Amino acid sequence: MIKNSPVIKVKIQNEDFDVSEETRFLQQDNTGAIVNFVGIVRGYDEKNNRTIHSMKLEHYPGMTESEIEKIIFESYKRWQLTGITVIHRVGNLKPSDKIVFVGVSSKHRQNAFDGCNFIMDWLKTKAPFWKVEENNNKRNWVSFNESDNQALKKWKK
Amino acid sequence: MVIKYFSWIKEHIGESEELIDIPSDITNVDQLINYLNEKDSKYNLLFEKKELIKIAVNKTYSSFDTKVSNSDEIAFFPPVTGG
Numbered sequence: 001m002i003k004n005s006p007v008i009k010v011k012i013q014n015e016d017f018d019v020s021e022e023t024r025f026l027q028q029d030n031t032g033a034i035v036n037f038v039g040i041v042r043g044y045d046e047k048n049n050r051t052i053h054s055m056k057l058e059h060y061p062g063m064t065e066s067e068i069e070k071i072i073f074e075s076y077k078r079w080q081l082t083g084i085t086v087i088h089r090v091g092n093l094k095p096s097d098k099i100v101f102v103g104v105s106s107k108h109r110q111n112a113f114d115g116c117n118f119i120m121d122w123l124k125t126k127a128p129f130w131k132v133e134e135n136n137n138k139r140n141w142v143s144f145n146e147s148d149n150q151a152l153k154k155w156k157k
Numbered sequence: 158m159v160i161k162y163f164s165w166i167k168e169h170i171g172e173s174e175e176l177i178d179i180p181s182d183i184t185n186v187d188q189l190i191n192y193l194n195e196k197d198s199k200y201n202l203l204f205e206k207k208e209l210i211k212i213a214v215n216k217t218y219s220s221f222d223t224k225v226s227n228s229d230e231i232a233f234f235p236p237v238t239g240g
Contacts, residue, residue: 039240057239060163060232063216088239100240120240128213129239130164141165144236 006076006105007083010068012059014091017101026083026105033109034083035116037102043095045133048140052133057090057099060128064088071122075104078118079111086119088129118155124148158227163234166203166210178227186212187221189231203233211236 007028011017019038026034041055072084083105093099102119106112131142161174183192190207193200203210212219213232225231 058163059239060161060213060216060234063213063232066216124237124240126218126237127239128163128234128237130235131238132164141235142238144238 006081007085008072009085009087010065010072011087012061012064012090013087014089016089016098017087019098019101022085022087022101022103026085026103028082028105030107031082031105032107033112034103034105035109035112037100037116037120038098039100041093041095041097041099050135052095052135054095054134055093056132056134057088057093058130058132059088059090064128067127068123071119071126074122075115075119079104079106079115081106081111081115084115084119086123088123088127090129121148121151121155125152158225159230161230161232163232166233166235169203170199179225184224184226185221186214186219186223186225186231189225190221209236210234 007025009025019036023034023036043052045052068086072086075081075084081104085101085103087101089099102116102123104112104115104119106115125148133140133142158177158179159174160177162170162172167173179189179192183189190204194204211234212223214223214225215230
């Protein structure tokens with residue numbers, strides 16, 4: 001069981017989210033630092049040199065939430081965070097839409113920076129989401145980026 | 158047994174899930190893959206490089222030697238691309 005329980009929120013949703021509202025949720029009596037990460041849909045795919053008109057995200061209901069909860073629990077154990085929120089959007093998105101929110105709070109800033117970074121790195125490699133980009137009736141399933149696997153190495157104990 | 162597919166694998170197989178009964182001598186994921194490959198050629202391309210496919214048994218990441226039975230939910234999907 002988690003001691004001094006942090007506030008925790010995990011949401012998979014179609015709707016947009018409000019960063020100010022989520023930041024307020026993370027602030028507890030013993031919070032001294034909050035770090036938020038917001039991922040945005042890019043309008044251009046640099047790797048394949050093409051414009052993205054829209055994107056669709058799908059997930060594996062049940063498994064996605066449980067994988068995110070595992071990541072959150074590990075991050076709490078390592079950095080004693082006071083609040084953790086992961087919101088990931090699914091469904092149809094357009095360039096400049098917000099796609100993911102990872103926010104953490106802690107007593108001191110370094111734990112918040114590291115905790116947020118850790119959650120995002122693990123989310124990219126473990127949480128079952130898949131993106132398909134759409135451009136002039138062409139669909140392209142986004143392929144896994146090996147650099148995301150490399151990013152995990154810095155968290156080895 | 159329920160088998161679920163996601164992303165391009167779902168499109169390749171042509172459905173998001175299938176209900177199948179496996180014979181009692183199929184006891185792990187690897188044997189299940191061999192069984193499906195022999196059952197229908199639609200699985201051949203999917204499992205051609207099976208080490209690139211992610212496997213979940215009852216919504217937990219699993220491997221070729223994970224035990225399976227008719228009461229399980231299996232999922233095959235490509236490496237994840239969220240975030």
